[in-house]
Amino acid sequence: MDWHREYTAWTDRDREEFARIVSVLFEQTFLVRDIWDAKERRTVTNRDYRFAERVLPVLQSYLSVSGFLLQVDGRRGVMALYNRFGRNRMRLDKLTTYVLYTLRLIYDEQMEQASMRREVVIPLRELVGKLHTLGLIDRKLAVTNLERTLNRLRQRSILARVEGNVQDLESRWLIYPSITLLVSDERINVIYDRFKVDSLEPSDGQEDEDVSDLDADDEGAAQ
Template identity: 40%
Template sequence: MWFDEYEQLTHTEKEQFILTANQLLSKTFIIRDKYSPKEKRLKLNPDYRFIERHLELFRRYLRLSGWELEKDNNYGVIALYNRFELNRAHLNKRTTIILYILRLIYEEKREKLTLKREITTNVGEVVGKMINLGLIDKKPPNKDLIDAFRTLRRHQIIDYLGSDVTQPDTGIIIYPSILFVVTNEKITEIYELAQAPQKEDEDNEDELTEEELEEEE
C-alpha cells in the first residue's frame, strides 16, 4: 500500500511529497534540467530527483485518482496523464499556433545541437516564423503573447531568458517536454487547426484544442 510507504518518510519528506504532488497536478511536467535565472544556466531540478527517488510511491498515490506518471530518462521529463482523459487544458488558437511554432523550432535546432544541452529561441524568431508560414499577418497583440507564453511556461514547456516577452530579443528556452505535448503525429493536425478560419470576436477566448496538458480543475 502506498500509505505504508508514505508513513516511512520523514516529516520533511512528507511535506516535500505533498508539495511536489501538487506541482505535478498543476504543471503537468517536471523537468530534470531547469533554467536558473540566477546562474543563467540549466541546473538539476531537485523536484525531479525527489520524484525519481520515490517514483513508485508517487505512481501509486496518483493512480488512486486516475493519474498515470511516466518518466523519460532520455529527455529528462516526468509527465502526468489522466487515464480517463479528464482535466485537459484548452488552448486558444493563438497559443496553439505559438506551441506549434516552438515545436518546429525545437526540431530544427535539435538537429544542430552540439555541446549545448539547451535549445533556445527568441520572441522575434517565433513571431517571424508565424508570419513566414502564413499563420498570421502581423505581430500579435502584446497581451496575446504574454498570455500564450505564460500558459506554456506554467506547464513547464518553456522558460524565459528575459522578463519582457513582448520584445523580439527576449530569449526563450524550449524544454524537451514539448515533444510529449506535440508529437510528430500531431504536427500536421495542429498546423491544419492553426490555419482554420476564426471568428473575429473569438480571437482570445475560443478553445480550439485539447493538448496533453493535464490541469487540475
C-alpha cells in the same frame, strides 16, 4: 505495489515533500530535470524532479489511485501528468495552439543542428517570424498579444524567459523538452491538418478548444 506501506515508513520531511511535489504536478503538469535559474544565469538540476525520480514507484502508484498517470521520459528529463479518463482538460485558444506547434518545429530543428546540444534558446523574434512564415498569424498581430500565451506556457514549464522583457522581440526564451510530450510526434500531422481548415481569429475573439493535459484528440488541436 503497496505504496502506502512504503510511504508511512518515510520521514515527516519526505512525506511533506511528496505532498508538495504532487501539488506541483497538478499545478503545472510537467516536471523538467534541467531548469533555467535566473540568478545563476544557466540551467541547473531541478530538485523537484530528482525527488520525484527517487520516489517514482510510490508517486506513480499514488497518482494512479486517482486516475492519473505519470509519463516519464528519462532521456529528455521530463515527467508529465495526465488523466487516463480524459478529464481535467484545459482550454487552449488557437494562438496558443499555433505557438505550441511552432515551438515544437523550432525545437526539433535546433536539436538536429547540433548532436551535442542540450538546450534550445531562441529570440522571440524567431518564434514570431516562424509563425508568419507558416502563415499562422497575421502581420498585424502585435507582440503584446503573445504575452498571455507565453506566460501561460512558462507556468506549465514549456518555456523559460532567459533574457529581456516578455514584449520585446529581442528577448530570449528557452524551450524545455516538455514540448515533445505536449506536442507529440503522432499529433504533428493532426495539428497541421487542422491548420488547413482553421484560420486565426482576431485576438479579442479567439475561439477556445478543449485539450487534455497530454493527449490531443480530434477536439484538441495541440496536446
